[in-house]
Amino acid sequence: MMRVLVADDQEPVRAGLRMLLESQPGIDVVGEAADGVAAVQLARRLRPDVALLDIRMPRLDGIEATALLAGAGVPDPVAVVVITTFDLDEYVHAALRAGAKGFLLKDAGPHLVGEAVRAAASGDALISPKITARLIAEFTPASPRPRSPVVPLTQREEQVLALLASGLTNDEIGERLFLSRGTIKTHIGGILTKLGVRNRVEAAMWAYESGRVRGR
The missing domain is CATH 3.40.50.2300 (Response regulator)
Incomplete structure (x- = not known):
């Protein structure tokens, strides 16, 4: 429980x-x-x-x-x-x-x-999801640009990060990219490690602050 x-x-x-x-x-x-x-x-x-x-x-x-x-x-x-x-x-x-x-x-x-x-x-x-992009994009332009990851993200990780930053759940990302939930979790784990962040929320903010994703 x-x-x-x-x-x-x-x-x-x-x-x-x-x-x-x-x-x-x-x-x-x-x-x-x-x-x-x-x-x-x-x-x-x-x-x-x-x-x-x-x-x-x-x-x-x-x-x-x-x-x-x-x-x-x-x-x-x-x-x-x-x-x-x-x-x-x-x-x-x-x-x-x-x-x-x-x-x-x-x-x-x-x-x-x-x-x-x-x-x-x-x-x-x-x-x-209804406020992810709007909220993060509202406040990150004034934030300092974060450091680039020591190990570059793969093309697939870039795709997963962009969808994550848009507020999609793991299941929704998997459906969009035709990947299993386990594979998505593995990609997100790799993204967090490379970016040096603690969770997907911080990864989403990193995506906006770095210019990977832009506000709508």
Whole structure:
């Protein structure tokens, strides 16, 4: 059973997320928090598989909470998925920088929420497809261009990276390129290693920052 912590300052939202998550097979909400401080404390105590954090919370916002739970240098990180009402929000981009494995809009349906939580728990990441390109492209032009990979990406890896940065899931990338899920995971693993990034979210940002993918 996958254990999930939900943090949002609005009780009706927390109740809705609990209901939505627990409607998915194999997911159990083990705790709820109404602010960022409580979320960090509860996550450290309960050690959930995934913490689903609202971006705007009192006492400690979702960005700071994400950094404390999943940021660089955290010895035993918790997988974090950020959830927000806003489809173009600088706070979401900052949360990804802080170590979040993905983000969703609060109007995401049960299937997408379940998929994002499962991806985070397995070490992967998922960005809500409807905002991937728009959000990343909005903020990366001002960012410094990242270093080129020490080992160049193969042509197939370039194709996979472009589709990943567009918000496609592994299954969707496989369908587009006529490759199996296992092959796609292998390619993504190679991409992460060559780019020196931790997850597919950071790989997507690298793709925009390097000019491999352009905003729409």
